[in-house]
Amino acid sequence: MTAVATAPATLVETPPPRGIARVTKSPYFSPGAAIVVFVLALFAIPAFFDAFWIANFTQMAVFSIVAASAGLLYGRVGLVSLGQVASYGIGCWVTMRLAFATSLPFPIIVVLGGVAAMLIGMLIGLPALRVSGLYLALVTLMLAAGMEIVLNTVKFPNGGSGFKGVAKTLSDIRPTRRPSFALTDVTYYRFLVVGAFVMFVIASLMLSHKPGRAWESIRQSEAAALAAGIDVTRYKLLAFALAAFMAGVAGGLYAGTVPKGMSIDAFNRQSAIFLIAVVIMGGIYSLWGGLLGAFFATCLLKFLTQNVVGHQFWTRFALSLFGFGLLVNLIQSTRVAEKKGIEA
Amino acid sequence: MPGLGDFWPYIIQGLAFGAMYAVTGTGLVVLYQTTGVVNLAFGAIGCLGAHLAWSMLGGSLSKPTPHAEGWRILAYPLVVVVCAGLTVAYGVFIAPLLARRDPLVKSLGTLGVALLLLGIMKERWDTSKPRALDLPTKKYTVAGGVVTTTQLAALGFAILVVVVVTLFLKQTATGTAMRAIANDRDVSSLLGVPTRRVEALAWLGSGVICGCVFLMLPPLFKSLDQGTLTWFIIGALGGAIVGQFSSLTVTFFASMAIGVIESVLTPFSDSFQFMSDFRKMTPFVVAVAAIMWISRRRTVVLAGREMR
Numbered sequence: 001m002t003a004v005a006t007a008p009a010t011l012v013e014t015p016p017p018r019g020i021a022r023v024t025k026s027p028y029f030s031p032g033a034a035i036v037v038f039v040l041a042l043f044a045i046p047a048f049f050d051a052f053w054i055a056n057f058t059q060m061a062v063f064s065i066v067a068a069s070a071g072l073l074y075g076r077v078g079l080v081s082l083g084q085v086a087s088y089g090i091g092c093w094v095t096m097r098l099a100f101a102t103s104l105p106f107p108i109i110v111v112l113g114g115v116a117a118m119l120i121g122m123l124i125g126l127p128a129l130r131v132s133g134l135y136l137a138l139v140t141l142m143l144a145a146g147m148e149i150v151l152n153t154v155k156f157p158n159g160g161s162g163f164k165g166v167a168k169t170l171s172d173i174r175p176t177r178r179p180s181f182a183l184t185d186v187t188y189y190r191f192l193v194v195g196a197f198v199m200f201v202i203a204s205l206m207l208s209h210k211p212g213r214a215w216e217s218i219r220q221s222e223a224a225a226l227a228a229g230i231d232v233t234r235y236k237l238l239a240f241a242l243a244a245f246m247a248g249v250a251g252g253l254y255a256g257t258v259p260k261g262m263s264i265d266a267f268n269r270q271s272a273i274f275l276i277a278v279v280i281m282g283g284i285y286s287l288w289g290g291l292l293g294a295f296f297a298t299c300l301l302k303f304l305t306q307n308v309v310g311h312q313f314w315t316r317f318a319l320s321l322f323g324f325g326l327l328v329n330l331i332q333s334t335r336v337a338e339k340k341g342i343e344a
Numbered sequence: 345m346p347g348l349g350d351f352w353p354y355i356i357q358g359l360a361f362g363a364m365y366a367v368t369g370t371g372l373v374v375l376y377q378t379t380g381v382v383n384l385a386f387g388a389i390g391c392l393g394a395h396l397a398w399s400m401l402g403g404s405l406s407k408p409t410p411h412a413e414g415w416r417i418l419a420y421p422l423v424v425v426v427c428a429g430l431t432v433a434y435g436v437f438i439a440p441l442l443a444r445r446d447p448l449v450k451s452l453g454t455l456g457v458a459l460l461l462l463g464i465m466k467e468r469w470d471t472s473k474p475r476a477l478d479l480p481t482k483k484y485t486v487a488g489g490v491v492t493t494t495q496l497a498a499l500g501f502a503i504l505v506v507v508v509v510t511l512f513l514k515q516t517a518t519g520t521a522m523r524a525i526a527n528d529r530d531v532s533s534l535l536g537v538p539t540r541r542v543e544a545l546a547w548l549g550s551g552v553i554c555g556c557v558f559l560m561l562p563p564l565f566k567s568l569d570q571g572t573l574t575w576f577i578i579g580a581l582g583g584a585i586v587g588q589f590s591s592l593t594v595t596f597f598a599s600m601a602i603g604v605i606e607s608v609l610t611p612f613s614d615s616f617q618f619m620s621d622f623r624k625m626t627p628f629v630v631a632v633a634a635i636m637w638i639s640r641r642r643t644v645v646l647a648g649r650e651m652r
Contacts, residue, residue, distance in 0.1 A: 330445070
């Protein structure tokens with residue numbers, strides 16, 4: 001007679017401690033720190049800084065959204081897109097056109113600008129998702145260059161009639177309207193800060209939930225993600241859509257900062273490359289990197305120009321500084337990876 | 345609708361620009377094959393060389409197209425020397441620091457150089473006034489169309505470069521070493537191929553090609569515009585992408601086709617305005633279509649190998 005085997009007590013399944021299963025702290029965008037920065041940006045900056053600095057912080061708020069969108073794609077999904085300025089430009093164009101053509105509330109048309117950028121981004125992104133790495137960077141760079149030509153030809157609306165909405169005479173040019181509750185520079189800055197905060201919260205929520213985990217898995221190994229049952233195409237497309245939406249909304253918000261005659265300079269090939277330098281310098285593995293990069297590119301340069309070396313040295317050499325910074329950052333990250341014994 | 349005769353000057357112009365795309369594409373392909381770097385600073389380096397030559401020629405705003413006289417004739421070789429020197433300096437001192445990274449990061453490094461040089465050029469040379477760097481040139485009338493010696497030189501140079509580089513890669517020991525490195529860098533190194541030296545040679549070749557291109561490009565553009573010249577590389581990538589960064593012949597013909605298509609769409613300005621307006625998108629449309637075609641089958645990389 002054999003003894004009946006009984007399961008040892010240690011094998012009895014017990015529920016894991018709740019703390020392990022839960023995400024206790026988001027590494028992407030700590031809510032406490034985000035709220036502190038948000039409140040400071042909303043109240044302290046307008047109270048302590050003059051109009052010149054408000055204008056710079058306004059640019060920073062817009063740029064931080066675009067930088068965060070590019071950083072999200074690169075740092076969290078492993079997709080290098082040099083075409084984020086194309087979505088930025090589309091969002092700006094659609095918002096301006098709707099602002100002149102309709103009487104819809106400004107926040108609604110900004111969202112519609114973001115949706116238009118997202119739809120076009122998805123349309124372009126779907127075939128682009130077949131490629132990755134260098135080829136994806138080149139495709140998106142080509143798309144940015146193509147969009148520059150389109151925007152240069154179509155031109156930004158300025159109060160005229162027809163599809164393009166371009167005025168025929170200088171006297172017909174009108175500024176893009178702002179929301180009725182944010183007509184002054186300070187109130188518009190506050191409106192922008194709220195807009196940027198909302199965008200960062202959306203991105204943070206996505207990163208800390210299922211899409212974020214799927215993106216992380218895809219970034220580490222696409223083959224392993226596929227084997228684990230992750231719908232790689234769907235999640236890559238979602239990342240493209242989110243990034244394009246964020247950039248489009250940023251473009252819409254930017255439309256309200258330019259009083260008359262939007263220039264193509266913010267949406268050209270040089271800006272596309274400058275953006276990736278800013279993103280890499282700010283840091284790609286956290287949404288804070290977008291904010292930091294935007295701070296470097298706007299406020300810090302102005303501060304250095306005014307206080308450290310005169311004659312506009314820092315502003316004039318901004319391109320060189322960011323080019324140098326990009327190079328140093330790449331070399332440094334390679335050294336760190338090699339030191340850790342990990343093949344980068 | 346324009347007549348056939350209207351196209352002739354544009355075909356000539358297109359062949360000249362296509363030739364410049366082709367030579368640039370050849371420089372990019374050879375370098376990529378040997379080092380895994382797409383040199384996106386090609387345009388910025390060339391543009392800096394052209395600006396230095398312009399200054400050496402005594403360029404000023406009152407003399408937008410200076411002539412070479414006496415010792416100033418050295419300004420033209422200076423373009424090639426500066427381009428070769430800067431490219432080799434990057435290849436020898438900076439590129440090895442990124443050698444273990446994937447081609448994307450290596451290429452992003454060159455974007456940093458492009459921004460660095462562009463910033464210097466914008467600071468040093470006034471960008472608000474038009475400037476040009478001309479080569480001594482003559483005009484000929486061929487079949488009713490005007491052809492300049494610069495256009496002929498560009499076309500001849502492109503053919504020469506493609507033939508010479510192809511023969512060099514196939515017939516010489518260094519060329520074989522370059523192909524071996526392209527195939528497998530680590531194994532080539534184990535077999536005794538001096539990888540560093542061969543890579544430096546590839547950077548040198550690419551730099552010389554860059555210098556030659558930027559001797560002819562400003563006269564063809566009739567301008568020394570920093571943005572146009574620096575980002576000329578993005579258009580030139582079209583042909584190299586069609587050739588999948590490996591085939592010089594395909595790169596050559598694709599680049600020539602892109603140049604001609606881009607140019608012959610110009611006379612449509614009356615009947616099909618949009619074709620004329622968007623003609624500069626040709627390299628991008630061709631390149632994106634080529635990438636889509638190349639990657640029509642989904643692949644994933646597993647343990648360093650591509651799986652379909």
